[in-house]
Amino acid sequence: MSKTYYDAADLRKFGKITEWSEELGTKFFDYYGKVFEEGALTAREKSLIALAVAHTEQCPYCIDAYTKDTLQRGVTKEEMMEAIHVGAAIKSGATLVHGVQMMNKVNKLDG
Amino acid sequence: MATKSLKKQGSDLAQSNKQLEILSNGIFKNGELPTFKAKISETSQFPLKANKLEILQINVGYMCNQVCEHCHVDAGPDRKEIMTKDTMRQCLEVIKTSGAHTLDLTGGAPEMNPDFRWFVEAAAKVGIKDFIVRSNLTIIRANKKYHDLPQFFKKHNVHVVSSMPHWTRGKTDKQRGEGVFDMSIKALQELNAVGYGMPNSALRLDLVYNPSGAFLPGDQAAMEKDFKKALLEDFNIQFHNLFAITNLPIARFLDYLIASENYEDYMYQLVEAYNPAAVKNVMCTNTLSVSWDGYLYDCDFNQMLELPVNSKAKHISEFNEDLLEGRNIVSSQHCYGCTAGAGSSCQGSVA
Numbered sequence: 001m002s003k004t005y006y007d008a009a010d011l012r013k014f015g016k017i018t019e020w021s022e023e024l025g026t027k028f029f030d031y032y033g034k035v036f037e038e039g040a041l042t043a044r045e046k047s048l049i050a051l052a053v054a055h056t057e058q059c060p061y062c063i064d065a066y067t068k069d070t071l072q073r074g075v076t077k078e079e080m081m082e083a084i085h086v087g088a089a090i091k092s093g094a095t096l097v098h099g100v101q102m103m104n105k106v107n108k109l110d111g
Numbered sequence: 112m113a114t115k116s117l118k119k120q121g122s123d124l125a126q127s128n129k130q131l132e133i134l135s136n137g138i139f140k141n142g143e144l145p146t147f148k149a150k151i152s153e154t155s156q157f158p159l160k161a162n163k164l165e166i167l168q169i170n171v172g173y174m175c176n177q178v179c180e181h182c183h184v185d186a187g188p189d190r191k192e193i194m195t196k197d198t199m200r201q202c203l204e205v206i207k208t209s210g211a212h213t214l215d216l217t218g219g220a221p222e223m224n225p226d227f228r229w230f231v232e233a234a235a236k237v238g239i240k241d242f243i244v245r246s247n248l249t250i251i252r253a254n255k256k257y258h259d260l261p262q263f264f265k266k267h268n269v270h271v272v273s274s275m276p277h278w279t280r281g282k283t284d285k286q287r288g289e290g291v292f293d294m295s296i297k298a299l300q301e302l303n304a305v306g307y308g309m310p311n312s313a314l315r316l317d318l319v320y321n322p323s324g325a326f327l328p329g330d331q332a333a334m335e336k337d338f339k340k341a342l343l344e345d346f347n348i349q350f351h352n353l354f355a356i357t358n359l360p361i362a363r364f365l366d367y368l369i370a371s372e373n374y375e376d377y378m379y380q381l382v383e384a385y386n387p388a389a390v391k392n393v394m395c396t397n398t399l400s401v402s403w404d405g406y407l408y409d410c411d412f413n414q415m416l417e418l419p420v421n422s423k424a425k426h427i428s429e430f431n432e433d434l435l436e437g438r439n440i441v442s443s444q445h446c447y448g449c450t451a452g453a454g455s456s457c458q459g460s461v462a
Contacts, residue, residue, distance in 0.1 A: 012379060043333060072322070073329040074337055076279055 011061045044073045051080060052087035114178055116187040117363060124366045125185060127417040133365065134444040138375055144382050147446045154387045159440035161409070164432055165397040168215040168411060168457065169194075169202055171227060172403045175219040176253045179274075179287045181321065181364040183415055186219040193223075194403040198427065199230045201405060205430045206237050211399075213241040215457065217411065220250045222257060235267035243270045245319075245457075248298040249291055261298075261305045270315040271307055272354070272457075273299070276323050278341035286323045299348045308350040316349075319459075321356045325373035327380055327451055328355035331460045354459030357381075359412050359448035381447035389454025392461035395440045401427050409440045411457070416445065 018025025036046050047069045054062030070080055117125040124130060138144045151157045173190035175182075206214055214234055221227055221244055235242060244264065251260045264271055275295060276286045283292035299316075302308060308316030318338065322328050335353035342348040358364045360377060368374040395409040399420075405427040408414040422438045424431045454461035 012383070038333075043330070044337070068326050071324065071326045074277065074320075074334055076277075076282065 006060050008060075008064060011064060014061070044070075044075065047073055048075060048079065048083045052083040055084050056087040056091050113180075113363075114187075116173075116178065116185045116189050117366060118185055119187070119189040122366065124362070124369075127415065130361055130365055131416060131418075131443060133369070133374075134360065138378060139444055144378060147442050147444050150382070150385055150447075151387075151390055151442075151450075154390070156387065156390050159390070159393065159396060159442060161399075161436055161438045161440060162396045163436060164209060164211050164399055166213040166215055166394070166457075167202075167206065167209060167211040167399055167401065168217060169401045170217050170403055170411060170414060171199075171219070171221045171224040171230065173219045174223045175247065176223065176250055177220070177247055177288055177291065179363070180367060181286060181323075181358050183359055183362045183364060183412060184219060185362045185415070190219065192403045193225070194405075196226045196229070198403070198405040199226055199233075201427045202401060203230075203233055203237070205427055206234055206239060209430070209432055212239065213243065214239045215243040215245070215398075217245040217457075220247050221245065222250045222260060228263065231263075231267055231269065235269070241270055242268065243272050245272050245274075247287075248273045248275070248295040249287075251298040251301065252294045261301050261307065264302075265305050265307070265314055268314070270317070271302060272317045272319060274321070275299075275318040275338070276321060278338050278345070282323050296346050296348065299342070299350070300346065303347075303349055308348075310349065315351055317352045317354060318350050319354045319356055321358050325368060325371065325377045327357055327384060328455070331355040331453060352459070354457070355453075355455070356457070356459065357448045357451055357455035359445045361412055361445050362415055378444070378447070381451045384451035385447060386450055386452060386454060386462055389450045389452070389462040392454060392456075393446075393449050394456035394458070394461070395449075398457070399435065407435070410449075412445055412448075413441055416443070418443070 015029070018029065036043060036050075047066060050062070051066040051070050054066050067080070113120070139146050148157055151159065172193035173184055173186045174188065174193060175186035175190070176188060178187040216231070218224070224230070231244070246260070250257050252258070274287070275283070277283050280292040283295065284290065299308070302316055305314070306312050307314045320328060320334055320338065328334065331353060334355055338353050339350070342350070360368055360374070365374070368377050398410060400408040400411045400414050402408065402414050407420045407422070407425055407427065407430070408418065409420055418441045419425055420435065420438060421441055422435050423429070424434045449455050
């Protein structure tokens, strides 16, 4: 067993998941590669979305990967931080919008 | 940011043998990563062989007005290695007789060589198809005596290739020094003013992008689009093409990688991005690099690592195209820098 749950070097081994389930692993990586190709959105835009989602998912591997990926695409640190704030705003918004549910319930039980 | 070269600082890494030692030890010695030789052998591409000479790249000296963080030449104001007029004369003889279609002057800041203008005038007369000068841009603004360089380049139909690591001030100055961005912008505007880089202009102005840190360059075409949009919108600057170049792990970039504890990760990135298709077009197969003192190398990187050509003709005075063609290219782990992803050369991507 490794001493910590997360080891940065494990990211390099990501491709190995295919070894224990070749068909599904291959399908996943094909799909993954296709998703990030230049399309209606640019690869740069997709990379910034991925960076924001990496943070909301709190995936340390994804954060490492997409910080590097956005840097490679010439994204500035200001743009990166703004993208993360978009993720954070949705996360906090998603929490707060449930406040309406709480309000509804209070009004019903104690209105 | 350092103001002295590694050489002036007396750093161990100023010695090419120390750099080569690092590149051959550790993760490459213990088998964690394959050596470059082992990797290209997988596709039967070892040894790399030189094809017909197309590009003659001459380094006219390591002196530079800048001390960029990642310079593979370890150039700076304190470097005194400067090509003499005698060696330039020997180069001219070769330019006249060789079949190379491109002459590529580099440095340091080539303009700082006291015989630079004499050499350009003489070389331009030979009528080589593509005559490149790699200008760092700031030199044009560094001193009054360089202010007329845009006109001088124009007069001799020189193809200007300039470094520009980013379209923002912060990232540019971090890599190349305080104030470099503003001076570079001014120099680009002056080059545009005499016709360089304008759409359909025969006066070629290309920019070189290399990453500001321990990561690989992104897609060249996409970066070019972003550079063009930002430079036009923000500064009304135009240029022709962007060359995306990978930082090779030598000299000051190697020093940076080690100091920032990025060396192993960077080498992993290079090896993982290895592209056999890029090996086919790697620049050492059609380029010859000449050092300030006239010695011959497979590329500017090998020149800095003091790895001379594997040929009986070792000096420009012994230049012999037949002898040099077909020679085995001298390689080490730094060569992974030219074969990663879309490949990298002084002319940008190769695959």
